[in-house]
Amino acid sequence: MNTVHSLPLPTRPILVVGATGAIGSQVVRALLAAGAPVRVFVRSPEKVRDLPETVERAPGTLEDPVAIARALQGVHAAFYVSPHDEQEEVFAERFVSACEREGVRLVFSGVYVDGRTRLARFAMRTVFGLMMPHYRPKLRLAERVRTSRTDPVVLSPGNYFQMDEVCRAHLEGGRYPFPLGLVPRVDTRDVGEAAARALLDPSVPSGGYALVGPESLDGEQTAAHWSAALGRPVAYLPDLEVTDAIFDRVYGGRKALDCQKSYRMVGRVKMKTSAADVQQTEFLLGRPPRSFAEYTRDVAASWLATAPAAWPAGLDAEQRLHEPVS
Numbered sequence: 001m002n003t004v005h006s007l008p009l010p011t012r013p014i015l016v017v018g019a020t021g022a023i024g025s026q027v028v029r030a031l032l033a034a035g036a037p038v039r040v041f042v043r044s045p046e047k048v049r050d051l052p053e054t055v056e057r058a059p060g061t062l063e064d065p066v067a068i069a070r071a072l073q074g075v076h077a078a079f080y081v082s083p084h085d086e087q088e089e090v091f092a093e094r095f096v097s098a099c100e101r102e103g104v105r106l107v108f109s110g111v112y113v114d115g116r117t118r119l120a121r122f123a124m125r126t127v128f129g130l131m132m133p134h135y136r137p138k139l140r141l142a143e144r145v146r147t148s149r150t151d152p153v154v155l156s157p158g159n160y161f162q163m164d165e166v167c168r169a170h171l172e173g174g175r176y177p178f179p180l181g182l183v184p185r186v187d188t189r190d191v192g193e194a195a196a197r198a199l200l201d202p203s204v205p206s207g208g209y210a211l212v213g214p215e216s217l218d219g220e221q222t223a224a225h226w227s228a229a230l231g232r233p234v235a236y237l238p239d240l241e242v243t244d245a246i247f248d249r250v251y252g253g254r255k256a257l258d259c260q261k262s263y264r265m266v267g268r269v270k271m272k273t274s275a276a277d278v279q280q281t282e283f284l285l286g287r288p289p290r291s292f293a294e295y296t297r298d299v300a301a302s303w304l305a306t307a308p309a310a311w312p313a314g315l316d317a318e319q320r321l322h323e324p325v326s
């Protein structure tokens, strides 16, 4: 049993921002599984129509300070993830200040860049900011949360396992196209459960926590796991042109751009998962993190039960890039 299930439950709701997204939806799932009261801050309430009626809907956007203040009223704690948006620093500042005013604990899921001291974090921000100028606002806003008066818990997840699902057609066609040097990776279900623990358990010390799977993975290892899970050869054939086309097609806009830039970095780096990072993850989860092998088995089972992903119509040029899989 997960640590979250043995915690006393708050009577006041927990506010989740980004509840329709990759991470926020997992936070909602984990909170509901623990029986906690949940309020979601959503731009489009119809997107959360499948959530139980007991989940409070707080309509609004991060552009609107009044909606944010209304959503935060009477909450036990709040979860924040930074959307892929040019205004993300402004949004974060608005949300963090509102939490400070309301005296609400803030649990934030950011990027895999952190350090124990301000100086260490400054050094990390400088190095990563040089490698990825595009990510500077993300790194600055993480520091704003980290040093806020919200008793903050800042989660630093590695590359999400679930990113691979956007290239289902390529995997089923025998190819893993995303460039991966060597990076810590993590299951978003674990991010959701770790966040739920920090939101429900006031004894979790404020500070930064890495969230990682048991081992770092490179492109060859990732492809080998998919090959074992799908029961067919999957070759690691990294290709930025293909990667860009997939993100443009599946996400588009700012999210596509963020992902494209981030794979230019993760394709180059060699970052080995440390025992200390795994320990921090285990502390929040109360168990070892899910492995990539477990994750690919789960996903492959669901894919094998359905028809293979169809190539999208009108993408002949992109498709051709994938045809000659050796």
Ligand SMILES: NC(=O)c1ccc[n+]([C@@H]2O[C@H](COP(=O)([O-])OP(=O)(O)OC[C@H]3O[C@@H](n4cnc5c(N)ncnc54)[C@H](OP(=O)(O)O)[C@@H]3O)[C@@H](O)[C@H]2O)c1
Residues within 6 Å of the ligand: 017, 018, 019, 020, 021, 022, 023, 024, 041, 042, 043, 044, 047, 060, 061, 062, 063, 081, 082, 083, 084, 085, 109, 110, 111, 112, 138, 157, 158, 159, 160, 163, 255, 258
């Ligand atoms: N991909 C990775 O491997 C990885 C790894 C570590 C960290 N990250 C970081 O994780 C963050 C993204 O998290 P995610 O993957 O959960 O994002 P996501 O799936 O794109 O979800 C974003 C959420 O934010 C909501 N949102 C967007 N703009 C909003 C606004 N103006 N007002 C209110 N809500 C708004 C969206 O709602 P709608 O449904 O209305 O659009 C959605 O629920 C990024 O900062 C990224 O850098 C990613």
